[in-house]
Amino acid sequence: MADSLFSTPAALDPTAGPQGSGAAGSPEQGPGHGSGEHAHGGYNLTGFVIFLASESLIFAALFAAYIVLKGSAPLWLPAGVEGLEVREPLINTIVLVSSSGVAWLAERALHRRQLVRFRLWWLLTMAMGTWFVVGQAREWLGLPFGLGDGVFGACFYLLTGFHGLHVITGVLLMALMLWRSFRPGNYDGGEAGVTSVGLFWHFVDVIWIVLFALLYLWQGR
Amino acid sequence: MTTTPIPFDPRTLRAPHPVPGAPDNWRRFFTFNTDAKVIGIQYIALALLFLLVGGLLAMIMRGELITPPADLVDPSVYNGLYTMHGTVMLFLFLFPILNGFNNLLIPPMIGAPDMAFPRLNALAFWMFPVFGVVLMASFLVPGGPASSGWWAYPPLSTQNPLGLLINGQFLWILAVAISGVSSILGAVNFCTTIIRMRAPGMGWFRMPIFCWTALAAQTIQLAGLPVLTAGAVMLLFDLSFGTSFFQPEGGGDPMLYQHFFWFYSHPAVYVMVLPVFGFFSEIFPVYARKPLFGYHVVAIASFGIVFLSLIVWVHHMFTSGTPQWMRHVFMVTTMLIAVPTGIKVFAWLATLWRGKLWLTTAMLFAMGGVFNFIFAGITGIMLATVPVDVHVGNTYFVVGHFHTVIFSTITFGVYAAIYHWFAKFTGRMLYEGLGKVHFVLTFVGAQLNFLPMHWAGLMGMPRRVASYDPEFALANVLASLGAFLLGVAMIPFLLNLVSSWVRGARAPANPWQAIGLEWLLPSPPPAENFEHDVPTVISGPYGYGLGHPLVADQERYEARLKEG
Numbered sequence: 001m002a003d004s005l006f007s008t009p010a011a012l013d014p015t016a017g018p019q020g021s022g023a024a025g026s027p028e029q030g031p032g033h034g035s036g037e038h039a040h041g042g043y044n045l046t047g048f049v050i051f052l053a054s055e056s057l058i059f060a061a062l063f064a065a066y067i068v069l070k071g072s073a074p075l076w077l078p079a080g081v082e083g084l085e086v087r088e089p090l091i092n093t094i095v096l097v098s099s100s101g102v103a104w105l106a107e108r109a110l111h112r113r114q115l116v117r118f119r120l121w122w123l124l125t126m127a128m129g130t131w132f133v134v135g136q137a138r139e140w141l142g143l144p145f146g147l148g149d150g151v152f153g154a155c156f157y158l159l160t161g162f163h164g165l166h167v168i169t170g171v172l173l174m175a176l177m178l179w180r181s182f183r184p185g186n187y188d189g190g191e192a193g194v195t196s197v198g199l200f201w202h203f204v205d206v207i208w209i210v211l212f213a214l215l216y217l218w219q220g221r
Numbered sequence: 222m223t224t225t226p227i228p229f230d231p232r233t234l235r236a237p238h239p240v241p242g243a244p245d246n247w248r249r250f251f252t253f254n255t256d257a258k259v260i261g262i263q264y265i266a267l268a269l270l271f272l273l274v275g276g277l278l279a280m281i282m283r284g285e286l287i288t289p290p291a292d293l294v295d296p297s298v299y300n301g302l303y304t305m306h307g308t309v310m311l312f313l314f315l316f317p318i319l320n321g322f323n324n325l326l327i328p329p330m331i332g333a334p335d336m337a338f339p340r341l342n343a344l345a346f347w348m349f350p351v352f353g354v355v356l357m358a359s360f361l362v363p364g365g366p367a368s369s370g371w372w373a374y375p376p377l378s379t380q381n382p383l384g385l386l387i388n389g390q391f392l393w394i395l396a397v398a399i400s401g402v403s404s405i406l407g408a409v410n411f412c413t414t415i416i417r418m419r420a421p422g423m424g425w426f427r428m429p430i431f432c433w434t435a436l437a438a439q440t441i442q443l444a445g446l447p448v449l450t451a452g453a454v455m456l457l458f459d460l461s462f463g464t465s466f467f468q469p470e471g472g473g474d475p476m477l478y479q480h481f482f483w484f485y486s487h488p489a490v491y492v493m494v495l496p497v498f499g500f501f502s503e504i505f506p507v508y509a510r511k512p513l514f515g516y517h518v519v520a521i522a523s524f525g526i527v528f529l530s531l532i533v534w535v536h537h538m539f540t541s542g543t544p545q546w547m548r549h550v551f552m553v554t555t556m557l558i559a560v561p562t563g564i565k566v567f568a569w570l571a572t573l574w575r576g577k578l579w580l581t582t583a584m585l586f587a588m589g590g591v592f593n594f595i596f597a598g599i600t601g602i603m604l605a606t607v608p609v610d611v612h613v614g615n616t617y618f619v620v621g622h623f624h625t626v627i628f629s630t631i632t633f634g635v636y637a638a639i640y641h642w643f644a645k646f647t648g649r650m651l652y653e654g655l656g657k658v659h660f661v662l663t664f665v666g667a668q669l670n671f672l673p674m675h676w677a678g679l680m681g682m683p684r685r686v687a688s689y690d691p692e693f694a695l696a697n698v699l700a701s702l703g704a705f706l707l708g709v710a711m712i713p714f715l716l717n718l719v720s721s722w723v724r725g726a727r728a729p730a731n732p733w734q735a736i737g738l739e740w741l742l743p744s745p746p747p748a749e750n751f752e753h754d755v756p757t758v759i760s761g762p763y764g765y766g767l768g769h770p771l772v773a774d775q776e777r778y779e780a781r782l783k784e785g
């Protein structure tokens with residue numbers, strides 16, 4: 001979805017016009033003149049980076065809420081709850097974070113026009129993302145507290161759930177990119193879609209590292 | 222969402238000339254059209270419809286307040302009225318109408334054929350009727366619409382006495398959330414367009430001020446809306462799913478919501494006022510026939526405002542149990558905003574100084590808007606001062622100040638923009654006579670409506686009440702008369718818009734002899750603006766009386782307009 005929306009109809013393709021891409025240009029020069037090939041993808045990437053920057057602030061706000069509430073709540077853990085089990089989530093974390101490296105390998109393969117290798121690495125990234133989501137779901141089902149159990153329960157489920165939605169979105173976007181790689185010649189003019197999804201995936205991973213530290217490592221008060 | 226591309230051939234959209242009797246090809250305004258100029262008009266028309274809705278709610282309120290007791294509507298209905306009035310005016314009138322102007326003005330002003338992501342643009346627009354309907358539907362649900370004010374502070378906003386999942390507050394949060402998503406998508410589009418699609422030769426400091434202010438305003442959207450969204454999600458969970466983020470009895474913190482809400486909703490005022498500063502900066506040089514005074518400083522001041530607007534929000538919480546040190550810090554940052562805004566005001570006044578003023582309706586509205594803004598700026602500094610705010614913070618003084626900004630400045634600026642650019646984008650001239658009637662009624666109505674509110678507030682009249690002490694009666698009668706006058710002022714305005722578009726005189730390409738890329742296009746501009754013949758910009762904007770051309774080969778572009 002994101003890719004089809006973040007795209008410019010052929011009629012408006014800047015490569016055809018006198019304008020174009022390139023860096024933002026010097027103060028009196030304007031954004032630069034038709035450098036051709038990558039202009040199309042250039043807009044998409046610019047738009048996507050702006051979007052991710054904005055998206056990261058939702059997480060920043062949720063993290064801030066967590067820190068403030070944890071600092072001020074008179075009762076934090078619900079009655080009978082000692083804390084969160086760290087072992088399984090840690091394995092999950094390692095899988096998710098290393099999937100960023102696998103995604104990078106996939107992007108490199110695509111850049112070198114090794115389409116088969118790209119698909120394999122990409123599929124592995126998707127599998128690791130799916131592993132994470134399944135692990136998260138299993139953890140949810142085994143927990144002794146629910147959404148309504150104090151501020152802690154609310155924060156835990158909101159933060160992990162909102163992040164989990166991003167992981168699922170990422171896997172779906174990767175599936176879309178995989179499907180598009182079977183369209184002949186699809187990646188001849190650049191791979192802005194894959195780059196954007198790759199960027200999204202790294203973003204999701206970095207968010208998780210912060211989240212893991214906040215939820216699982218910082219358990220004392 | 223499907224990935225099938227929407228069939229799009231701009232050439233089919235370019236009707237040669239409007240046929241007498243109706244705007245050409247009006248059906249396209251009711252379709253998923255990806256042309257920024259169609260989307261712009263869609264935004265503006267629908268936003269004006271909601272202006273009527275919000276205005277109607279306001280007039281019911283003023284009808285209630287014309288006498289001290291609560292006799293026209295029940296006090297609980299009154300709570301719903303002011304909540305919905307504020308929400309409609311901000312989320313369904315001002316944000317969308319300014320997005321409409323972004324769509325109309327940004328691509329032609331920078332010489333781009335369209336927005337960077339036309340389909341995303343259309344998607345963002347079509348969310349507007351969706352959240353409009355969601356919000357309006359809340360009038361029909363049991364228990365009525367949201368009634369906790371447009372701030373929706375918990376724990377008041379998380380009361381759900383009827384226990385229904387679909388209630389007025391639920392729909393309110395849903396509408397605000399959809400509006401937020403739409404605005405973020407729009408902001409991504411506007412920023413990318415301005416950053417990447419400027420004409421050759423148009424460096425940052427050759428860009429019209431409106432594009433500077435639009436970029437600044439959209440930066441605020443990108444920085445602030447995510448925070449509001451996070452707060453709104455937590456509020457929704459508290460309301461509907463039994464969490465206690467903001468409920469003290471469950472260990473939550475209601476102040477946290479206030480921080481989230483105002484972190485966005487203070488800068489939101491700048492999201493609305495910055496583009497209006499852009500309108501003023503575009504309009505004064507045209508009708509004063511002088512270059513904009515201090516162009517560089519005015520451009521940079523926009524981003525000074527962005528920065529400061531993100532660090533002042535606690536001034537709305539001086540009476541919410543905020544620690545004293547925090548009050549002091551935010552009092553100082555709030556007052557600092559007077560510096561960049563003051564710079565702009567002085568630049569406009571210096572532009573007008575010794576200019577040859579051409580008092581068109583657009584110019585009158587722009588001058589009236591700045592006049593009102595200076596007054597609002599002074600009362601703003603008063604409110605920023607902690608000792609004053611503690612006394613008048615929850616009185617009609619704030620209501621008067623806020624409306625002088627939102628209506629008497631921002632809406633005046635929007636009217637000025639409509640009178641200035643209507644001819645460009647419809648190809649028809651507005652009637653100046655009706656326009657001046659509209660201006661006089663609006664100006665008098667606004668002063669009559671909002672000045673007495675300051676007075677009532679200083680005497681101690683609290684806001685958000687349906688009944689009040691008889692000592693405030695005179696101020697309220699005057700304010701109500703002003704409100705009804707503003708209602709009457711809509712008649713010549715709407716009459717002018719409709720009749721001009723249907724049978725007004727044909728507009729030339731440049732009716733105001735203005736300088737700018739958009740005035741080098743025919744009226745209305747073709748679907749892709751300059752298409753592949755984008756001019757190369759060779760000098761800065763607003764070169765009035767300087768005698769140098771704006772673009773290379775200017776004669777050729779001008780000659781082409783005469784042939785057309």
Ligand SMILES: [Cu+2]
Nearest residue numbers: 487534536537
């Ligand atoms: Cu404020």
